[in-house]
Amino acid sequence: xxxxxxxxxxxxxxxxxxxxxxxxxxxxxxxxxxxxxxxxxxxxxxxxxxxxxxxxxxxxxxxxxxxxxxxxxxxxxxxxxxxxxxxxxxxxxxxxxxxxxxxxxxxxxxxxxxxxxxxxxxxxxxxxxxxxxxxxxxxxxxxxxxxxxxxxxxxxxxxxxxxxxxxxxxxxxxxxxxxxxxxxxxxxxxxxxxxxxxxxxxxxxxxxxxxxxxxxxxxxxxxxxxxxxxxxxxxxxxxxxxxxxxxxxxxxxxxxxxxxxxxxxxxxxxxxxxxxxxxxxxxxxxxxxxxxxxxxxxxxxxxxxxxxxxxxxxxxxxxxxxxxxxxxxxxxxxxxxxxxxxxxxxxxxxxxxxxxxxxxxxxxxxxxxxxxxxxxxxxxxxxxxxxxxxxxxxxxxxxxxxxxxxxx
Numbered sequence: 001x002x003x004x005x006x007x008x009x010x011x012x013x014x015x016x017x018x019x020x021x022x023x024x025x026x027x028x029x030x031x032x033x034x035x036x037x038x039x040x041x042x043x044x045x046x047x048x049x050x051x052x053x054x055x056x057x058x059x060x061x062x063x064x065x066x067x068x069x070x071x072x073x074x075x076x077x078x079x080x081x082x083x084x085x086x087x088x089x090x091x092x093x094x095x096x097x098x099x100x101x102x103x104x105x106x107x108x109x110x111x112x113x114x115x116x117x118x119x120x121x122x123x124x125x126x127x128x129x130x131x132x133x134x135x136x137x138x139x140x141x142x143x144x145x146x147x148x149x150x151x152x153x154x155x156x157x158x159x160x161x162x163x164x165x166x167x168x169x170x171x172x173x174x175x176x177x178x179x180x181x182x183x184x185x186x187x188x189x190x191x192x193x194x195x196x197x198x199x200x201x202x203x204x205x206x207x208x209x210x211x212x213x214x215x216x217x218x219x220x221x222x223x224x225x226x227x228x229x230x231x232x233x234x235x236x237x238x239x240x241x242x243x244x245x246x247x248x249x250x251x252x253x254x255x256x257x258x259x260x261x262x263x264x265x266x267x268x269x270x271x272x273x274x275x276x277x278x279x280x281x282x283x284x285x286x287x288x289x290x291x292x293x294x295x296x297x298x299x300x301x302x303x304x305x306x307x308x309x310x311x312x313x314x315x316x317x318x319x320x321x322x323x324x325x326x327x328x329x330x331x332x333x334x335x336x337x338x339x340x341x342x343x344x345x346x347x348x349x350x351x352x353x354x355x356x357x358x359x360x361x362x363x364x365x366x367x368x369x370x371x372x373x374x375x376x377x378x379x380x381x382x383x384x385x386x387x388x389x390x391x392x393x394x395x396x397x398x399x400x401x402x403x404x405x406x407x408x
Contacts, residue, residue: 033271044387055380069117109144153203173247209267239312289333320363
């Protein structure tokens with residue numbers, strides 16, 4: 001994706017409430033707004049200890065495996081999409097277990113394979129089930145209210161070769177589906193190169209609008225010379241395509257550059273958010289730790305495992321309930337935490353925040369919701385306070401509605 005012909009119309013400095021001195025340049029051309037931030041060295045740091053934890057090994061009401069999504073609700077309750085049992089598990093604002101709904105199966109309130117949960121207007125919960133190609137809907141109390149197929153929104157004819165399936169990325173506020181087409185991996189001769197492009201579309205009953213073509217991942221490696229086509233993992237430290245979908249905006253990053261593309265509900269490009277920051281090099285220590293982990297996990301690691309030439313940029317995008325965009329930097333093995341850039345809803349302000357190493361899944365009401373995992377694979381939900389968060393500071397320019405995020 002390339003934007004050209006943009007001219008400078010404003011230059012300001014200082015992002016109120018941000019961590020570190022910052023300057024921002026705004027450019028505009030043909031309705032496309034390019035916002036470039038230059039952030040100072042100071043960071044907001046989240047304390048290592050969470051304000052609340054939910055989880056207890058051996059207690060089925062508090063034991064989690066393969067958490068797919070955390071959905072904080074207006075009531076203060078928290079919904080945990082526990083993929084290990086295909087259930088939505090409800091907890092009070094104090095962390096107390098309330099109820100659970102769902103199970104594995106083909107019934108109306110059951111899941112073939114639970115992947116994530118989209119929180120919509122009125123805190124309606126829509127569970128994405130790619131195996132059955134259905135959205136399964138519950139109200140905020142966990143009462144089943146219906147399901148619907150999204151199969152008709154997906155392309156059905158594979159282009160051939162080593163390709164992974166099309167899928168539903170999210171749902172806009174008016175019910176339009178944001179979908180990805182077939183993504184095909186280049187199987188040979190691709191050292192340091194990107195695979196073929198993936199097409200993204202906005203699908204409504206009456207029309208399909210193409211968002212654009214994007215690099216679905218940076219580069220890939222074959223696990224071993226004998227491995228069948230399709231047995232691939234990401235080349236270490238490269239960027240991955242990530243996205244976040246709100247009610248009227250679509251955010252996409254290809255992962256190798258510090259920039260996020262902003263599209264409206266029709267799929268038209270309306271803006272680009274950029275950070276002016278040096279790219280990070282991959283060190284010999286990074287390589288050594290990565291290879292040691294491969295050996296410990298008993299995965300093949302041929303001598304010619306390719307590495308990216310430098311660290312990727314963003315690896316995950318999340319839209320908070322209040323409309324802020326959180327972009328997680330690609331981290332390295334020696335990092336003690338994870339770095340995030342937080343953009344205001346209109347993109348005019350940005351700040352850097354460092355979090356503990358947790359898998360963040362949601363941000364709402366000044367709280368960060370994520371999970372950590374034990375050596376046995378048992379997960380614990382952890383909740384942190386957003387540093388310096390003030391609801392009066394957050395300019396709500398969008399109905400957060402069906403905020404949903406993921407990564408490739």
